[in-house]
Amino acid sequence: MNIQKVAIIGGGTAGWLAANHLGKALLDKNVSITLIESPDIPTIGVGEGTVPAIRKTLQSFGISETEFIKRCDVTFKQSIKFQNWLDKHIHGSNNYYHHLFDPPSPMGDDLSDFWLQGSTKTYADLVSSQHAVCEANLAPKLITTPEYQAIQGYAYHLNAAKFALLLADNARQKFAVNHIKANVVATKLHLDGSIDSLILDNMGQQKFDFYIDCSGFESILLAKALKVPFVDKSQQLLVNKAIVVQVPTEPDAIIPPYTRATAHQAGWIWDIALSSRRGIGLVYSNAHLQDEQAEQKLNRYLDGRLSEYSYRTIPMHVGYRKQFWAKNCVALGLAQGFLEPIEATSIMLTDFAAGYLANRFPTNTEQMAGLSERFNQTMTYAWERVVEFAKMHYCLSDRSDSAFWIDNRDSKTIPEGLHNKLALWKEYVPMSEDLFSKFEVFNVENYLYVLYGMKYGTKAPHTNAKSLAEAQKHANKIEQRAQLLCKQLPSHRELLQKIHQFGLQKV
Structure with a gap:
């Protein structure tokens, strides 16, 4: 049977991303796409960070x-500052490092060996000019840089609710x-277990050939x-709550061009700056921190002003579905699963x-049996790599000020692949050869940062004098480029104001 009618259940970022991807791919293939969105369920709006692929x-x-x-209150994101x-x-009471979006060592051979010889600089500062740009709160491009092109690699911070509306339009x-506002009140199945039709509260029974579940945590179709x-995955990733x-x-406040991720005794706090507000969340393990204590920590972070908001x-x-594609249904977004937002992995x-x-x-x-098997294998691989990468942030920490950090280093909580x-x-x-799949979510440069x-503590390799001298030249070029960029690039807020006034050049 040909697939001619597709339903996407749920709006928000996941539903409308799916609608655009599928709409573009199927536009000339005689397939209708209908997105059914509940008028009663607001967008979660927690994850407002993206990665450069967007x-x-x-x-x-x-x-x-x-x-x-202009429409989504967007700011630029060049890094995550941990x-x-x-x-x-x-390491000091204000220790930090940057996970930058520009690849390391852009002007020659990899400088990791050179850094391991005992460089006095932090790794990111040595291998990339973007470190200095971020610390100076500068933009990643000029107003004359065309749309989507970059001088320094970047993603975005955004208002998730407004982003969904833009994608919908x-x-x-x-x-x-097609866009329908309705609640799904029941699901009817075929004898073979696949989905036959949906019962909507205001339109009755609606039948489709294929279903995309973007209904969030509820996962009303797949789950x-x-x-x-x-x-x-809660035995590997221990944080399980967020405030x-x-x-x-203020209108003239400095806008950091990165996400702040500040660790505390039982988790961490994200801090994402848009042009007129900050999105802040304290994530924690309730096995290591009581809810009242978590609120107190967030209140201290906000200088005692939590009650004002x-x-x-x-x-x-924390985890994911055993299958992402079952019968004639695929889950996307939170209906697939959820891991903490440590590297903006949800979007x-x-x-x-x-x-x-x-x-x-x-x-x-x-075609569905073969395609679904491959899809499930690929997505399971991707989710497992995200689990490993997120876990790495915790198990590498040498903090011992609480049971949370000690428990995260317990070998029983570390995935075998990691x-x-x-x-x-x-x-x-x-x-890069250590990451052998084309479906890696994070590349070698992400791991390096x-x-x-x-x-x-990678063992410092033996390096001869000639190689060290060449590496030093490379490092000097990066430092010189950093100094030049810090003179040329506008402040983050200045570029955003110019974009709102003049717009960027079309590609």
Whole structure:
């Protein structure tokens, strides 16, 4: 049977990303796409950070970067600045490192060997000019730099609710996606267990050939109707709650061009600056910190002003579905699963999965068995790599001021794949060949920034005098470029103001 009618259940970022990916891929293939969005469920709006891959996605949808920046309160994100993730008695009370978005060592051979010889600079400062740009709160480009192009690598911080509205407009106008406001009150199944139809509260029974579950934590199709079990990862990633709050900022306040991630005794705090507010969330393990203590910590972070704002606590069920594609249903976004937002992985995984599905969408039901098997293998691999990468931030820490950090170093909580990588990287500097799948979510440069930002003790290789001299020349070029960029690039807020006034050049 040919697949001609597709339903996406749920709006928000996940639903509308899926609508754009599928709408673009299926526009000329006689397939109708209908997004069914509940009028009663607000967008979660917790994860407001992205990774650089989103630029390519938005450009492929035909969305103007200028319009995106104006409509979604966008600011630029060039890094994640991890603060106090190491023992303050050893590394200082304000220790930090940057996970930058520009690749390290851009002007010659990898400088990791050189850094391991005992450089006095932090790893990111040695290998990339972007470190200095971030610390100076500068923009990643000029007003004359065309849309989506960059001088320094970047992603975005954004207002998630406004982002969903922009994606919705684009999907409806460019890709003819139908939009229905309704609640799904029941799901009817075929005898073979696949989904036959949905019962909507205001339209009755609606039948489709294929279903995309973007219904968030509820996962009303994949989890509730198709009974796909959950793979719990709470024994590896220990944080399971978050207190989230939005804090207004002054019109002339400095906008850091990075996410702040500040560790505390039982987790960490994210701090994302938009142009007029900060999105802040304290994530923690309730096995190591009571809810009242967590509120007190967040109140201290906000200089005693928490009571002035509306805030809420969100439970985090950490893990993913055993299958992401079951029968004639694929889950995306939070319906797939949830891991803490330590590296902005939620939107990243949604974008990756939606793009992959669009490129391998079945034209008929006979193709689904083979395609679903491959999709499930790929997405399981991707989720496991994200678990490993997130866990690495914790198990590399030498903090011992609480049971939380000590428990995170317990070998029983470290995934086997990560354990094997760390054992290899004790002896050798990471290289791309260590990550052998094309479906890696994080590349070797991501590992390098975190490993050596946290001062991982790779054995320093033997390096001859000539190689050291060449490496020093390379490092000097990076430092000179950093000085030049700090003179040329505008402040972050200045560039945003110019974009709102003049717009960026079209590509």
